[in-house]
Amino acid sequence: MRTTQPPVDFEGGAYSGDGVHVNSGFMDGLDVASAKVKATEYLAEHANGVTKVNYRLRDWLVSRQRFWGCPIPIVYCDTHGMVPVPEEQLPIVAPDDVTMDKSGQSPLATHEGFRNTTCPVCGEPARREADTMDTFTDSSWYYLRFADPFTPGQAFDPVEAAKWMPVDQYIGGIEHAILHLLYARFYLKALVDIGMAPGLPREPFRRLFTQGMIRLDGTKMSKSKGNQIAPEKYYDTVGADGLRLFHLFAGPPADDVDWTDQTEEIIEGCARFLDRVYRLSEYDEVNFHDAVDDADVGVRRALHRAIAAVTESYERWSYNIGVAELMQLFNTVSKAARGEHGIERTTLDEAIDTIVKLLAPMAPHVTAEIWESRFPDLASVHLQSWPVADPELVKQDSVTMVVQINGKVRARLQIDPTTSEAGAEALALADPIIIGALAGVSVQRVVARPPRLVNIIV
Numbered sequence: 046m047r048t049t050q051p052p053v054d055f056e057g058g059a060y061s062g063d064g065v066h067v068n069s070g071f072m073d074g075l076d077v078a079s080a081k082v083k084a085t086e087y088l089a090e091h092a093n094g095v096t097k098v099n100y101r102l103r104d105w106l107v108s109r110q111r112f113w114g115c116p117i118p119i120v121y122c123d124t125h126g127m128v129p130v131p132e133e134q135l136p137i138v139a140p141d142d143v144t145m146d147k148s149g150q151s152p153l154a155t156h157e158g159f160r161n162t163t164c165p166v167c168g169e170p171a172r173r174e175a176d177t178m179d180t181f182t183d184s185s186w187y188y189l190r191f192a193d194p195f196t197p198g199q200a201f202d203p204v205e206a207a208k209w210m211p212v213d214q215y216i217g218g219i220e221h222a223i224l225h226l227l228y229a230r231f232y233l234k235a236l237v238d239i240g241m242a243p244g245l246p247r248e249p250f251r252r253l254f255t256q257g258m259i260r261l262d263g264t265k266m267s268k269s270k271g272n273q274i275a276p277e278k279y280y281d282t283v284g285a286d287g288l289r290l291f292h293l294f295a296g297p298p299a300d301d302v303d304w305t306d307q308t309e310e311i312i313e314g315c316a317r318f319l320d321r322v323y324r325l326s327e328y329d330e331v332n333f334h335d336a337v338d339d340a341d342v343g344v345r346r347a348l349h350r351a352i353a354a355v356t357e358s359y360e361r362w363s364y365n366i367g368v369a370e371l372m373q374l375f376n377t378v379s380k381a382a383r384g385e386h387g388i389e390r391t392t393l394d395e396a397i398d399t400i401v402k403l404l405a406p407m408a409p410h411v412t413a414e415i416w417e418s419r420f421p422d423l424a425s426v427h428l429q430s431w432p433v434a435d436p437e438l439v440k441q442d443s444v445t446m447v448v449q450i451n452g453k454v455r456a457r458l459q460i461d462p463t464t465s466e467a468g469a470e471a472l473a474l475a476d477p478i479i480i481g482a483l484a485g486v487s488v489q490r491v492v493a494r495p496p497r498l499v500n501i502i503v
């Protein structure tokens with residue numbers, strides 16, 4: 046028997062989380078992972094067991110009775126049995142004049158022109174294999190062919206593949222993670238092992254991102270269920286960019302999104318935002334003043350903070366936050382430009398051009414159009430360099446840090462945004478309110494997340 050110490054605030058029945066072992070003999074003081082290692086060592090030492098990795102590998106039957114797949118290059122001869130199709134006759138291309146019926150068998154099986162062939166060994170009449178390969182057999186190595194799709198005579202060019210691999214970023218639904226990505230990893234390891242992929246890494250993908258789904262009435266939209274919302278109708282009403290912006294704005298890209306009654310409003314809101322950017326780019330209702338003043342510097346500060354924030358949200362895949370930052374920035378700029386006080390011309394131009402660049406990956410059509418009308422002689426916005434935030438304008442003098450005791454807010458401090466964890470902890474513990482609140486209790490732990498939060502656990 047082994048027992049782990051539950052956390053102090055644990056309530057309820059049996060504790061099954063990680064923790065330090067107690068009353069567990071030789072495992073005392075260890076966490077779960079270390080205790081497992083120790084227990085296995087103990088068994089090995091006492092000749093009761095050995096460490097072994099179980100791969101649970103099974104044979105994989107790749108033939109499918111389907112039309113949609115690569116034909117298996119095998120011919121059946123009465124004399125020679127199963128004969129592989131010689132390399133110079135590859136690939137076997139499936140015919141496109143098949144008849145789909147309800148028999149359930151592959152239409153290749155009944156296509157006489159495809160089925161009837163000759164034996165590569167004796168030249169006598171023979172039958173072609175009608176089964177096709179499981180599509181996983183192709184999706185397990187296509188990334189190698191993508192590295193150089195033009196090389197004839199071989200599956201992929203190992204030199205080009207070695208140059209491009211591994212794939213930096215894989216994006217796919219969660220359904221890929223279990224089978225396809227496992228097979229793809231297995232294939233590459235096997236290709237490296239048999240010498241077909243010299244110089245390649247044994248892992249094909251560096252990072253995986255699994256995107257969420259749009260759900261309708263609580264279920265996944267799918268063709269087979271017929272519960273889809275076709276995007277085409279929005280091309281005429283809000284435009285592809287409006288719809289695209291909605292998808293990015295609707296939530297973190299890893300999360301599922303429910304299509305609800307409010308969805309149409311959000312889509313229209315996104316389209317309206319793009320319209321407003323367009324109108325501001327044409328100086329619609331803008332008041333200009335001559336010299337740069339403090340208000341203009343304020344606009345530039347907001348602009349450069351947004352450059353930093355939007356760039357970071359792109360890098361973190363937080364597109365919804367990026368869109369929200371851009372909308373907020375736009376409101377600041379628009380308010381300044383259309384207010385009585387107005388805005389200085391170069392300040393507004395910098396703001397508009399930067400917003401257009403930051404928005405370009407999310408709304409490629411409308412930003413290209415705005416850019417072209419502003420700079421007919423320049424290359425497209427999509428060929429411009431990414432805006433860089435001026436650190437002097439981004440710098441904030443102070444930020445509010447919340448100090449909590451056991452998760453309850455007790456104090457708010459104005460601190461330097463560059464304060465370290467140790468510094469934040471020291472400032473929190475030195476605050477008079479906190480000193481008072483901690484009188485007579487002992488601090489268990491301090492979690493410092495500067496510059497925003499310090500949580501003291503007692």
Ligand SMILES: [Zn+2]
Binds near residue numbers: 122123125164168169
């Ligand atoms: Zn034969």
